[in-house]
Amino acid sequence: MLPTHTQRSVVFLVAGLAAAACASGRALSTHPRHEVAAWMTGAFASTAQHQASPADFFDIRLAMVPIWTERDDGPWLYVEQAIATAVDRPYRQRVYRLVDQADGSVRSDVFLLPGDPLALAGPSRAAERFATIAPEQLQPRSGCSIVLRRVDATTWAGSTDGTGCASERSGAAYATAEVTLDRDGMRTLDRGYDANGAQVWGSTKGPYHFVKQPAAR
Numbered sequence: 001m002l003p004t005h006t007q008r009s010v011v012f013l014v015a016g017l018a019a020a021a022c023a024s025g026r027a028l029s030t031h032p033r034h035e036v037a038a039w040m041t042g043a044f045a046s047t048a049q050h051q052a053s054p055a056d057f058f059d060i061r062l063a064m065v066p067i068w069t070e071r072d073d074g075p076w077l078y079v080e081q082a083i084a085t086a087v088d089r090p091y092r093q094r095v096y097r098l099v100d101q102a103d104g105s106v107r108s109d110v111f112l113l114p115g116d117p118l119a120l121a122g123p124s125r126a127a128e129r130f131a132t133i134a135p136e137q138l139q140p141r142s143g144c145s146i147v148l149r150r151v152d153a154t155t156w157a158g159s160t161d162g163t164g165c166a167s168e169r170s171g172a173a174y175a176t177a178e179v180t181l182d183r184d185g186m187r188t189l190d191r192g193y194d195a196n197g198a199q200v201w202g203s204t205k206g207p208y209h210f211v212k213q214p215a216a217r
Contacts, residue, residue: 033098036106036148036156037075039181040064040096043123044210047084056205059084063123067095067130074098076135078126093117095138105149106156111138141165146177156181167192170201178207185211 043063050059061082068076075098080090095111113120114137120129143164148156159178167175172192180187187209191202 031100032104032150033075033100033106036108036181037066037077037098039156039183040077040098040186041066042215043213044185045084045213046208046210048211049209053205057203057208060208060210061087062210064096065123065126067126068135069127071135078120078123078130080121080123088121089118090121093121094141095135097135101147105147105158108146108148108158110141110144110146111135112141114138144175144177146179148179148181151180154182163193172200175202180207183212185209 041064043061045062046057046060049057061084062079063081064077064079066075067078068074077096077098079092079094079096081092082088082090093113095113097109097111099107099109101107114133120126120133122129143162143166144160146158146160148158151157157178157180160176163174163176165175165177167173169175169192171194173195175190175192177191178189187207189203189207192200194200
């Protein structure tokens with residue numbers, strides 16, 4: 001027996017919803033970089049960790065904001081870190097580009113800023129300031145990319161690979177970085193080693209714990 005007009009409408013509606021759900025699922029599963037970008041975006045602070053262990057951890061502010069949002073080869077994030085007492089003079093400024101990998105991981109490439117980085121400081125105006133700069137003007141930090149892999153539904157974690165991230169800070173020959181990321185913040189451990197593999201800078205007491213701060217209103 002042929003379905004009635006009402007039955008056909010229900011069939012088409014269910015089929016349409018199923019197709020939309022499948023398409024949405026494919027979009028989410030094939031673009032994990034967007035989830036990582038959403039969790040990384042915002043203002044973070046290590047204040048609680050500093051208060052609990054002031055001799056081992058500084059009170060640091062970390063900000064990550066989207067830039068070049070019209071491009072389809074990102075997401076791109078402007079990143080800066082500063083001591084809490086000098087937030088207007090960040091000691092570290094970078095640009096990250098997130099790239100999906102075939103195995104479902106996300107690679108975070110690292111770039112240095114052109115010219116005087118302090119001229120680009122200030123997360124609230126990053127989109128405006130970077131509008132006058134092209135990605136081609138950035139300097140890629142070869143060997144310093146971090147590959148993040150999904151641990152579970154609430155966590156991504158990853159690190160640099162081997163000794164390929166060159167560093168000259170405090171007599172170091174190379175640097176390593178480890179990151180654990182969730183919706184509430186991140187833990188980061190950056191360390192530098194000399195040519196003999198001895199640590200010469202970075203925390204010796206474990207990772208910094210950055211807690212995501214409420215969005216400004």
